[in-house]
Amino acid sequence: xxxxxxxxxxxxxxxxxxxxxxxxxxxxxxxxxxxxxxxxxxxxxxxxxxxxxxxxxxxxxxxxxxxxxxxxx
Numbered sequence: 001x002x003x004x005x006x007x008x009x010x011x012x013x014x015x016x017x018x019x020x021x022x023x024x025x026x027x028x029x030x031x032x033x034x035x036x037x038x039x040x041x042x043x044x045x046x047x048x049x050x051x052x053x054x055x056x057x058x059x060x061x062x063x064x065x066x067x068x069x070x071x072x073x
Contacts, residue, residue, distance in 0.1 A: 003028050007062035008049060010036060014070055016043035022066070023048050032058040 004027040008019045011031050019029045031044055032055045044051065052058045059065065 004064075005030055005062045007031065007058045007065040009055075009058075009065060009067050011040060011044040011047060011049055012070075013043065015066075015068065016047040016049070018066065018068065019044070019049045020047035030058050030061055 006022060006027045006029050008015055008022075008029050008031045011019050019031070023029045028050060029048070030050045030052045032053060033041055033044070033051045034054050041051070052061060
């Protein structure tokens with residue numbers, strides 16, 4: 001069976017945690033580092049997300065994308 005690919009836009013603190021949880025369930029989780037900072041890159045790497053560099057490559061590779069809004073404070 002082919003591993004599904006899910007795009008995660010963008011792995012901040014909450015997004016990296018979501019990505020790590022999804023990755024543990026089996027799919028490949030990808031993201032795009034273009035324009036993102038060092039902290040985001042570090043979180044994504046620690047969460048086991050695959051960097052596809054550009055948003056175009058990320059979306060083209062995925063069968064679904066995950067978008068989320070952090071809770072308001």
